[in-house]
Amino acid sequence: MCGSFVLNNQLRFQGNALFGMVGILCGAVLNIALDPLLIFTFDLGVAGAAIATAVSQTVSFFVLLVMSGLSDGIKMRLKNITLSSRLLLEIVRGGIPSLCRQGLASVGGIFLNNVAGNYSDAMVAAYAIVQRIMMFAFSAVIGFGQGFQPVCGFNYGAGKWQRVKKAFWFCVRFSGIFLVVFSVVAFVFAPQAVGIFQDNDAEVLRWGTVCMRYQLVTFPLMSWIVMSNMMTQTIGKAGKASFLAMSRQGLMLVPMLLVLPKLFAETGLALCQPVSDLLTFACAVPLQISELKELDRKTREDESDARTIGTDVTAQDNSL
Numbered sequence: 001m002c003g004s005f006v007l008n009n010q011l012r013f014q015g016n017a018l019f020g021m022v023g024i025l026c027g028a029v030l031n032i033a034l035d036p037l038l039i040f041t042f043d044l045g046v047a048g049a050a051i052a053t054a055v056s057q058t059v060s061f062f063v064l065l066v067m068s069g070l071s072d073g074i075k076m077r078l079k080n081i082t083l084s085s086r087l088l089l090e091i092v093r094g095g096i097p098s099l100c101r102q103g104l105a106s107v108g109g110i111f112l113n114n115v116a117g118n119y120s121d122a123m124v125a126a127y128a129i130v131q132r133i134m135m136f137a138f139s140a141v142i143g144f145g146q147g148f149q150p151v152c153g154f155n156y157g158a159g160k161w162q163r164v165k166k167a168f169w170f171c172v173r174f175s176g177i178f179l180v181v182f183s184v185v186a187f188v189f190a191p192q193a194v195g196i197f198q199d200n201d202a203e204v205l206r207w208g209t210v211c212m213r214y215q216l217v218t219f220p221l222m223s224w225i226v227m228s229n230m231m232t233q234t235i236g237k238a239g240k241a242s243f244l245a246m247s248r249q250g251l252m253l254v255p256m257l258l259v260l261p262k263l264f265a266e267t268g269l270a271l272c273q274p275v276s277d278l279l280t281f282a283c284a285v286p287l288q289i290s291e292l293k294e295l296d297r298k299t300r301e302d303e304s305d306a307r308t309i310g311t312d313v314t315a316q317d318n319s320l
Contacts, residue, residue, distance in 0.1 A: 001057050007064035007076075013150045014073030023067050027060025097233045097241035104250030111257045112272075119266055122203035127269075129197045129204070130212045134219070137182045141175050141222055145230035152234045159302065161295040168231055168292070176223035183216040190216075211270040218277040225280055228288035240287050247283055252276035 004023070011020035031052055038048030068076050109131075116124045148171045155163040186193060194208035225244065233241035243251075253276040260268035260275065 001061075004057065004061045004064055007061070007068055011064070011067060011071060011073065012146065013153065014071065015150065016067070016071040016073055017147065019067035019071050020064070023060055023064035026063045027056040030059055031056035093236065093238040094233065096238055097229065097245040100242045101229070101245035101249070104246050108249035108253045108257075111254050115257050115261055115269060118261075119269070120203065122201060123207055123266060123269065125198060125201070125204045126194070126206075126208035127211055129194055129208050130215065132197070133186070133193055133212065134215055137179065137186075137219070138222065141179065141226050144171060144175050144178075145226045148227060149230050149234045152231055156235050159298075161299045161302070164231070164235075165292055165295045168227055171227045172223050175227065176220055179220040179223055183219045187213055187216045207266065207270070210267075211273075214270050214274045215277075218274040218281070221277055221281040224288070225277075225284045228284045228291075231288070232291060235291075237291065240291075244280070244284055244287065247280040248276055252279045 004027070008020040008024055011017065011023075034052035034055060035049055038044045038052050039046075042048060044051065065076065068074075112127060113124060116127050148167060151167045152164055155161075155167065190209045190212045191205060194205055194212060198204045198208070225248065229241055229244040232244065253272060256272040256276050257269070260272050262268070264271065
């Protein structure tokens with residue numbers, strides 16, 4: 001699994017996203033096919049699901065390894081493997097924001113389940129369903145942000161500051177439109193969406209609809225939050241990126257889970273995620289605007305240097 005993650009990201013960042021997608025999809029599709037076969041046909045139960053996952057991950061790794069060889073990027077060679085403290089530090093710095101995002105999402109989920117469990121099993125089930133539905137759209141935005149990262153990294157490394165800024169605004173607008181459309185449609189059809197998972201429990205359906213609609217009100221703000229997080233992570237601003245990554249599901253959500261349910265009971269619990277999103281957005285705006293201004297400053301400096309060099313060259317020509 002670790003090897004698959006590395007190979008997939010290597011292919012993506014070298015401009016071979018299609019090869020990376022093929023490798024990941026092979027494992028996912030195989031897992032879907034093997035699960036019912038091993039669980040029911042061969043009557044292996046949970047062990048069948050485990051075997052299906054292990055086999056699928058192994059196949060995915062080798063497909064990605066083959067794709068890495070077929071791509072026009074860096075080839076995998078054992079003789080090229082070396083240890084470098086500088087590169088290891090750079091990898092750790094670049095990966096910490098993702099660790100914070102994934103790790104604190106688990107912590108937030110634990111807090112959420114514990115708080116929801118204080119009210120009823122229906123509340124726990126409702127929130128679990130809503131999280132699954134929202135994760136569908138959120139994963140799409142994360143994927144779009146990951147597609148933005150190579151573009152951001154290429155141009156930032158090349159000193160094309162305005163291209164970085166232009167790509168950021170394009171991604172914010174595109175993902176923002178997607179989230180607005182999704183939110184409007186999901187808001188209207190929230191009962192039907194929750195009912196797909198659970199339609200025979202009125203309490204689960206009622207609270208699932210309420211929680212989902214509350215979250216959808218602030219959900220479009222994720223376009224700015226995610227793209228800001230991806231940009232700061234890519235350009236090496238690990239501190240800002242880690243803070244943004246930790247905010248939504250950790251720094252903001254956990255305090256809300258400790259306060260709002262005590263004030264407004266079940267309604268307070270339903271409000272925790274949208275309030276957390278709003279507070280995260282309020283933090284992300286000034287942090288990202290400062291980075292965009294920094295790009296403008298670097299652009300002005302480059303233009304000033306270019307004019308100075310041009311003036312010096314003209315002066316030398318005239319003296320000759």
